[in-house]
Amino acid sequence: MKALLLRDLALAFRLGGGGLMALGFFAIAGFLIPIGIGGTEALGRVAGGVIWVSALLACLLSLDRLFQADFEDGSLDLILLAPPPLEISVLAKAAAHWLTTGAPLVALSPLLALTLDLAPAAWPALILSLLIGTPALSLVGAAGAALTVGVRRGGLLLSLLVLPLYLPTMILGARAVERAGTGLDPWPALALSGAVTLVALAASPFAAAAALRVNLR
Amino acid sequence: MSIWRYANPAEFMRISGAALPFCIWGAAVALVVGLGWGLFLTPLHYEQGESARIIYIHVPASMLAINTYFLMAFASIIGLVRRHHVSFLAAKAAAPIGAGMTALALVTGALWGAPTWGTWWVWDPKLTSVLIMFFFYIGYIALWNAIEDPEKAADLTAVLCLVGVVFAVMSRYAVEIFDGRTLHQPASLSLDAEENVANVYYKPLLVSIAGFYLFFFAVMLSRTRTEIRLRRARALALQAARD
Numbered sequence: 226m227k228a229l230l231l232r233d234l235a236l237a238f239r240l241g242g243g244g245l246m247a248l249g250f251f252a253i254a255g256f257l258i259p260i261g262i263g264g265t266e267a268l269g270r271v272a273g274g275v276i277w278v279s280a281l282l283a284c285l286l287s288l289d290r291l292f293q294a295d296f297e298d299g300s301l302d303l304i305l306l307a308p309p310p311l312e313i314s315v316l317a318k319a320a321a322h323w324l325t326t327g328a329p330l331v332a333l334s335p336l337l338a339l340t341l342d343l344a345p346a347a348w349p350a351l352i353l354s355l356l357i358g359t360p361a362l363s364l365v366g367a368a369g370a371a372l373t374v375g376v377r378r379g380g381l382l383l384s385l386l387v388l389p390l391y392l393p394t395m396i397l398g399a400r401a402v403e404r405a406g407t408g409l410d411p412w413p414a415l416a417l418s419g420a421v422t423l424v425a426l427a428a429s430p431f432a433a434a435a436a437l438r439v440n441l442r
Numbered sequence: 443m444s445i446w447r448y449a450n451p452a453e454f455m456r457i458s459g460a461a462l463p464f465c466i467w468g469a470a471v472a473l474v475v476g477l478g479w480g481l482f483l484t485p486l487h488y489e490q491g492e493s494a495r496i497i498y499i500h501v502p503a504s505m506l507a508i509n510t511y512f513l514m515a516f517a518s519i520i521g522l523v524r525r526h527h528v529s530f531l532a533a534k535a536a537a538p539i540g541a542g543m544t545a546l547a548l549v550t551g552a553l554w555g556a557p558t559w560g561t562w563w564v565w566d567p568k569l570t571s572v573l574i575m576f577f578f579y580i581g582y583i584a585l586w587n588a589i590e591d592p593e594k595a596a597d598l599t600a601v602l603c604l605v606g607v608v609f610a611v612m613s614r615y616a617v618e619i620f621d622g623r624t625l626h627q628p629a630s631l632s633l634d635a636e637e638n639v640a641n642v643y644y645k646p647l648l649v650s651i652a653g654f655y656l657f658f659f660a661v662m663l664s665r666t667r668t669e670i671r672l673r674r675a676r677a678l679a680l681q682a683a684r685d
Contacts (some may be wrong), residue, residue: 368605372598376588385584386602389577393612400620414620421612432605439597 226309226317233321236294247326248333251283255337272341273351273402277395279337280330280355284362285387287326289380291318291370292437301374305441311434319367319430327359343406350405353415354398361394361422364429371433375440393421446524451670454528458663465663469656476650484643493557496550498647502654504547507575510540510658514582515607518600528670530596533603534586535665539658541579547572567618574613578606592673 238245258275259268295301304314334355338348369387373379401414480498487494514533521529551569552562563569585602589595 365605365609368601372585372602373588375594379588382581382584382588385577386581389574389581389613390605390609392574393609393616396613396616396620404620417616417619421616424608424612428605428608432601436598436601439594439601442594 226313229304229314229317230321233318234324237321237325245325245329247283247287248329250286251279251330252333252337254279254282256340259341269342269344269406272338272343273347273406274399275341276334276337276343276351276355277358277399277402280334280359281362281388281391281395283330284326284359284366285384287322288366288370288387289373289383291322291367292374293370293379296374296440301437302441305437311437312430315367315371315430315433315437319363319433322367323360323363327355327363330359331355343402346408347402347406347411350411350415351402354401354411354418357415357419357422358394358398361418361425362391364422364425365390365394368429368432368436371436371440374437394418394425397421446526451528455667455670458667462660462663462667465656465660469653469660472649472653472656474653476646476648476653480643480646480650484646487643493554494643496554497643498650500547500550500554501647502651503543503550504572505651506654506658507540507544507547507572510536510543511575511578511603511607511610514540515603518603521596522600522604527596527673528666530600531669531673532662532666533600534596535669536658536662537579537583537586539661539665541576541583543654543658544572544576544579548576567614570617571610571614575610578610582606 255276258279262268262271292301295304305311307314331352334351335348338351343351366387369383369390372386373383376382397414397418401411401418404414405411477498481495484495486492514536517529517533517536520526521533548569551572555564556562582599582602585599586595589598
């Protein structure tokens with residue numbers, strides 16, 4: 226599991242891996258929306274939602290390569306045949322995906338919060354909500370990527386399948402930011418978002434492994 | 443005698459062939475009676491006037507929109523566990539009907555909302571969760587269409603359906619908990635509490651719900667039968683090519 230995790234991380238960060246591409250997309254999406262909206266009064270109120278939607282899209286962007294590259298060069302077959310159960314290998318790949326997209330997004334989010342004029346009171350809630358919520362994006366995304374691994378040009382289909390599944394995480398994350406910004410307690414939303422992440426952690430390795438077994442048979 | 447006997451395609455074809463005419467005629471009679479009674483013979487609603495009559499389409503369509511997805515999830519579990527092709531095909535056959543009913547519920551809801559709430563659409567929990575439901579149906583149908591191998595498609599869509607049902611329930615409560623305020627009234631019908639719909643409107647509503655359900659079963663059965671026949675035709679063509 227550790228070897229697979231390190232291999233995926235190395236692949237993402239070496240030349241041509243495009244590991245931090247999602248981060249660039251996140252930043253650009255986050256900067257384009259305020260330019261599109263114009264005006265600054267409205268910005269602070271929508272900032273939490275804008276950052277969350279950008280995070281969703283950035284995460285989606287790198288998902289279709291999660292299993293596709295390994296499927297094409299045959300290493301997915303080797304992973305399937307390796308001694309650790311496929312569920313664990315899926316978990317390792319999802320963890321590597323989170324470390325290369327989710328974690329950098331969390332690190333970059335204060336910059337976006339600054340440019341989007343988010344209320345300072347909401348900053349801790351934003352960072353916490355991303356920290357709690359983005360693992361669910363990688364986990365659920367792994368299940369979606371496993372479903373579409375055999376499909377030619379599966380990227381569009383993947384977004385159609387996965388975005389509705391991202392809704393609970395996004396709603397709860399954005400609500401936590403909104404509540405903190407308006408002086409309410411963000412913890413109920415954060416706790417529920419944690420619950421969604423735990424459900425994803427419990428369910429999606431099995432769903433993804435089942436889908437991969439079907440696709441590789 | 444086990445219930446699994448009916449999962450055999452030949453047995454399914456025999457039983458569903460016998461049941462189909464009853465569903466079709468039952469649906470036709472119940473829809474004509476329920477909608478005719480509801481749309482033309484009930485008294486005017488004291489507040490909403492004629493617009494309240496859309497309840498005879500909106501409520502049954504909304505019920506089917508949700509329950510079709512549960513039926514698909516149930517069929518997917520059975521298909522995955524017992525490896526019965528008929529239940530995969532039943533889930534496949536049900537999906538477009540569910541998507542259509544969800545669209546119908548959304549459109550009739552918007553048409554009803556415009557004169558009574560003063561707006562076509564609000565982002566409130568009930569409406570949002572039905573819209574999410576619609577996207578689940580679209581994704582499910584798209585996955586069926588995207589995968590060429592029907593055996594693989596059956597298994598993968600079943601996995602998607604099961605993941606979807608978990609997340610559909612979570613999204614429903616996620617939107618409900620913090621956006622509790624809503625324009626939508628509570629459920630019109632319930633088994634335990636007192637009904638929220640007056641008697642004159644309630645009876646034709648029940649008939650038209652029965653009509654919608656019978657219509658659903660008629661379409662689903664005939665679509666499943668078509669799928670089974672397509673499978674059989676494909677197998678025969680392969681056999682002929684081999685000889």
